Amino acid sequence: MPPYLLPPAAITSLDEYLATDVGGLGVARAQSIGPSATIDLLTRSGLRGRGGGGFPTGVKWAAIAGQDETRRYVVCNGAEGEPGTFKDRALMRTNPYQLVEGLIIAAFVVDAVEAYICVKRSFERETEALLRAIQELQAAGICRNCTVNVVAGPDEYLFGEEKAMLEVIEGKPPLPRWFPPHEHGLFASAAVLGWEAPGAGNPTRGEGSNPTLVNNVETLSNVPHILVHGAEWFRSMGTDESPGNVVATVVGDVVAPDVGEIELGTPLRQVIDLVGSGLPDGRSVKAVFSGVANPVVTAADLDAPVSYEGMVAIGSGMGAAGFIVYDDTTCMVDTAYRFSRFLSVESCGQCPPCKLGSSAITYHLQQIETGAGTDDDVAGIAAWLARVTDGNRCYLAVEERTVVRSILAAFPDELARHVELDRCPRPRRLPIPKLLDLADGKAVYDESFWRKRPDWTYEPE
Ligand SMILES: Cc1cc2nc3c(=O)[nH]c(=O)nc-3n(C[C@H](O)[C@H](O)[C@H](O)COP(=O)(O)O)c2cc1C
Numbered sequence: 001m002p003p004y005l006l007p008p009a010a011i012t013s014l015d016e017y018l019a020t021d022v023g024g025l026g027v028a029r030a031q032s033i034g035p036s037a038t039i040d041l042l043t044r045s046g047l048r049g050r051g052g053g054g055f056p057t058g059v060k061w062a063a064i065a066g067q068d069e070t071r072r073y074v075v076c077n078g079a080e081g082e083p084g085t086f087k088d089r090a091l092m093r094t095n096p097y098q099l100v101e102g103l104i105i106a107a108f109v110v111d112a113v114e115a116y117i118c119v120k121r122s123f124e125r126e127t128e129a130l131l132r133a134i135q136e137l138q139a140a141g142i143c144r145n146c147t148v149n150v151v152a153g154p155d156e157y158l159f160g161e162e163k164a165m166l167e168v169i170e171g172k173p174p175l176p177r178w179f180p181p182h183e184h185g186l187f188a189s190a191a192v193l194g195w196e197a198p199g200a201g202n203p204t205r206g207e208g209s210n211p212t213l214v215n216n217v218e219t220l221s222n223v224p225h226i227l228v229h230g231a232e233w234f235r236s237m238g239t240d241e242s243p244g245n246v247v248a249t250v251v252g253d254v255v256a257p258d259v260g261e262i263e264l265g266t267p268l269r270q271v272i273d274l275v276g277s278g279l280p281d282g283r284s285v286k287a288v289f290s291g292v293a294n295p296v297v298t299a300a301d302l303d304a305p306v307s308y309e310g311m312v313a314i315g316s317g318m319g320a321a322g323f324i325v326y327d328d329t330t331c332m333v334d335t336a337y338r339f340s341r342f343l344s345v346e347s348c349g350q351c352p353p354c355k356l357g358s359s360a361i362t363y364h365l366q367q368i369e370t371g372a373g374t375d376d377d378v379a380g381i382a383a384w385l386a387r388v389t390d391g392n393r394c395y396l397a398v399e400e401r402t403v404v405r406s407i408l409a410a411f412p413d414e415l416a417r418h419v420e421l422d423r424c425p426r427p428r429r430l431p432i433p434k435l436l437d438l439a440d441g442k443a444v445y446d447e448s449f450w451r452k453r454p455d456w457t458y459e460p461e
C-alpha cells in the first residue's frame with residue numbers, strides 16, 4: 001500500500017499541505033457531519049492508538065465527548081521517549097500540518113476548551129515545525145477560535161506516560177497521578193490525591209473532573225486521512241484487527257537504521273529488511289524488542305505479522321512499532337541489564353516496589369554480567385520480579401517485569417553460563433537506543449543516559 005502518513009519530501013508550508021488530497025478537508029468534513037458522526041466514522045475505521053497501547057481511538061473519543069457538565073481538554077502526546085522509536089519526530093518534521101489538523105478535529109469533536117501538544121524541550125526542530133503549522137492554520141481560519149498550546153517538557157521517559165504528562169502541563173514534575181486522564185483530567189477543580197469513594201463531589205466522576213483526551217502524534221496524524229477517504233479506505237489496508245499503515249522504526253544491529261511507513265500485517269522479518277535494510281552479511285537476528293515495554297521476540301518468530309494481534313500471538317506486543325534488533329553476537333544478560341537499568345533510572349519512586357525492585361534487579365544483573373554473580377543473584381532477581389509491580393501507579397513497573405522475565409525465560413542458559421564461567425561469554429558494548437536523531441541511515445543515541453543517576457541528576461562528564 002502506498003504511504004499516506006510520511007510524504008516523499010517534508011511539507012513546509014500550509015500552501016503545500018492544502019495542495020495535498022487531504023489538507024484542510026478533514027476538518028471541513030468533521031464540521032459538516034458533526035461530532036457524533038465523526039466518532040462513528042473513526043470507530044468504524046478501526047483506528048487504534050499508536051502510542052503503544054493500541055486502544056481503539058473512536059471508543060476513547062466517545063468516552064470523553066460523552067461526559068457533559070464539565071470542561072474537556074485534548075492533549076497530543078509527542079514526548080516520544082520509548083527507546084528505539086523515532087516515528088513521531090519523523091511525522092512532526094515531515095508533516096506537522098496533518099497532526100495539527102487531527103488535533104483540531106479532536107478538539108472540535110469533544111468540544112475541548114483548549115488543546116495541547118507536548119514535546120520534549122530538546123525537540124527543537126519539531127517545535128519549530130509545529131508552531132509554524134499552528135500559526136498558519138490559525139491565520140487561514142482553519143483552526144477557528146481554537147487555542148493550541150505547545151508544551152516543552154522534560155527529558156524523562158515518564159513525561160510520555162499520560163498521567164505524568166498532565167502533571168507537566170500543570171507545571172509539575174513528570175510523576176504519574178493515580179487516575180487516568182478521562183477520570184482526572186487537566187486542571188480538575190479538585191485534585192485527586194488518593195483513593196476516594198465514588199459519590200457526590202468526587203472529582204473522579206462528572207463535574208470538575210475535566211476529562212482529557214490524550215492521543216499519540218501518529219494516531220492524530222491518521223485522523224484527517226480517515227475523514228477525507230473514509231472508513232472503508234482505511235480498512236482496505238492492514239488486517240481486520242489492525243487496519244491502516246503504521247510508521248515503524250528499526251534500529252540496532254541493522255545496516256541502515258531508519259523510519260518507514262509499512263502496512264500493518266507485514267511480517268517482522270520484512271519490516272527489518274524494508275525499514276532497516278536488514279543485517280550485515282554473515283550476521284543473523286538473535287532478538288528483537290518492540291521498545292522496552294514488551295516481551296522479547298526471538299529469531300523463531302520473525303515471520304509474525306507486525307499487527308496488534310500478530311505480535312500478541314507470539315507472546316509480545318506492537319508497542320509503538322519501534323524495533324530494536326540485536327544480532328547473534330549479543331549477550332542477552334547484558335540486554336536484560338541495560339533495559340533494566342534504563343527502567344530503574346527512569347522509575348520515579350512514588351511506588352517503592354518499582355524503584356527498589358527495578359534497582360535491585362539491575363544490581364543483580366550487573367553482578368552476573370560482570371562475572372561476580374552467584375546463585376543468590378539469580379534468586380534475588382526472581383524474588384523482585386514477583387513483587388516489583390506491587391501497588392504500581394503506572395505501567396513502567398510492569399515493563400520491568402515483562403522485559404526481564406521474558407529475556408530470562410527465552411534464554412535460560414545464558415544466566416547460568418555467566419555464573420559458571422564467572423564472566424560474560426559474549427562481551428560487547430551494547431547500545432540502549434534512546435534516540436536523539438535518526439537520518440540518512442544513521443542513528444544518534446543519547447550517551448548522556450549512562451551518566452543519569454536514579455534521582456534523575458547526572459554524573460559530571
Ligand atoms: C512509561 C511510559 C511511557 C510512555 N511514553 C509515551 C510516549 O513517549 N509517547 C506516547 O504517545 N505514548 C507514550 N506512552 C503511552 C501513553 O501513556 C498513552 O497511552 C498514549 O499517549 C495514548 O495515545 P494513543 O491512544 O493515541 O496511543 C507511555 C506509557 C508509559 C507507561
Ligand code: SF4
Binds near residue numbers: 158347395396
Ligand atoms: S510504577 Fe514506578 S514509574 Fe510508575 S509511578 Fe510508580 S514508581 Fe513511578
